[in-house]
Amino acid sequence: MPRSSRIQWSRVAVYWAVLTFGLVLLWSIALNLLNLSGVGPAITLVFPALLGALLAFLLYRMHLRQILEYDDVGYSITKGARGVEEHKWLDFKECSVLRDSYGSKVRVYRERDRDHSDVDSKACGIDPYAFRDFVSSRINSDTSTVSTPEIFSGLEKEIQRGRAYWVADLNETFKLYQISGEVFPLMARGNTRPKGFVLSRFVAVTIMPNYEVALYAHELGGSELARSRMMHLVRIIETMRDQKNIKWSWLLLFSNEEPPESIVRVIEEFTNEDIGIGCIDIGTGKLVTSRNQLGRSLLGQMHFNNLIRDLRRRKLLQAGLSAI
Numbered sequence: 267m268p269r270s271s272r273i274q275w276s277r278v279a280v281y282w283a284v285l286t287f288g289l290v291l292l293w294s295i296a297l298n299l300l301n302l303s304g305v306g307p308a309i310t311l312v313f314p315a316l317l318g319a320l321l322a323f324l325l326y327r328m329h330l331r332q333i334l335e336y337d338d339v340g341y342s343i344t345k346g347a348r349g350v351e352e353h354k355w356l357d358f359k360e361c362s363v364l365r366d367s368y369g370s371k372v373r374v375y376r377e378r379d380r381d382h383s384d385v386d387s388k389a390c391g392i393d394p395y396a397f398r399d400f401v402s403s404r405i406n407s408d409t410s411t412v413s414t415p416e417i418f419s420g421l422e423k424e425i426q427r428g429r430a431y432w433v434a435d436l437n438e439t440f441k442l443y444q445i446s447g448e449v450f451p452l453m454a455r456g457n458t459r460p461k462g463f464v465l466s467r468f469v470a471v472t473i474m475p476n477y478e479v480a481l482y483a484h485e486l487g488g489s490e491l492a493r494s495r496m497m498h499l500v501r502i503i504e505t506m507r508d509q510k511n512i513k514w515s516w517l518l519l520f521s522n523e524e525p526p527e528s529i530v531r532v533i534e535e536f537t538n539e540d541i542g543i544g545c546i547d548i549g550t551g552k553l554v555t556s557r558n559q560l561g562r563s564l565l566g567q568m569h570f571n572n573l574i575r576d577l578r579r580r581k582l583l584q585a586g587l588s589a590i
Contacts, residue, residue, distance in 0.1 A: 365437040
């Protein structure tokens with residue numbers, strides 16, 4: 267299944283701006299040396315701008331243009347004028363969607379949290395979430411038939427859009443993430459040092475601590491086993507915290523009904539300062555959180571209390587656009 271690169275005009279524009287500035291400067295110097303002035307010579311400045319556009323497009327094709335081909339066995343990718351890079355799905359253990367300064371891409375790991383390769387699927391005109399799901403179904407045969415509720419897909423995209431940005435930069439998301447025999451429908455991780463423009467990045471690097479953080483999303487389950495299930499998930503998160511040196515963690519639970527009072531009480535009285543817990547009633551959107559600082563951040567900075575409303579609004583908007 268070949269996928270040719272979609273032209274990334276923003277990157278072409280960067281090349282064009284730099285090249286045009288240099289060419290116009292040289293052209294202007296040449297006009298001054300020749301003592302040419304007036305409207306006619308000024309109009310000729312369009313030529314270095316056009317030449318800059320041509321050179322920018324050629325440089326983009328040589329260095330950044332990508333062609334991706336993949337099938338049930340593996341994939342190959344060609345970047346610019348470099349050779350073809352080929353991989354087999356059997357070489358990988360898991361995959362994720364990663365957001366960086368240039369957009370979203372798919373990261374495939376040969377070993378968990380270690381050696382990996384990045385596939386800029388968006389640069390090749392492929393939706394990164396759809397490509398990640400395709401890759402995951404090829405490298406995780408034991409979970410390829412497991413379906414996740416639609417709400418977790420919506421949650422993932424909200425996180426990737428920066429819903430938790432004011433607390434942490436959760437820039438990598440995993441679906442069907444396996445830990446200690448438990449499969450979390452969604453896990454997101456990152457750090458507390460967000461990447462921004464020059465000033466905000468300088469402030470982040472010089473002032474803000476760089477803590478590793480993670481958010482785990484799961485279903486609460488039946489009310490009879492809800493408490494024991496929730497505490498089981500908390501213990502898994504505590505183990506991950508200790509093994510991976512994760513400073514802050516969140517457990518976000520989804521319930522198809524209003525959680526019983528006993529669960530609400532356990533959540534509100536949860537005292538571990540390294541883990542924040544929240545439970546969302548999918549029907550009403552009501553969010554119950556632990557009273558520690560991390561639990562309150564689910565409401566105050568991340569606004570997960572508005573998640574259901576925002577997802578419904580986005581779904582209606584997409585349905586309306588598709589109907590046009």
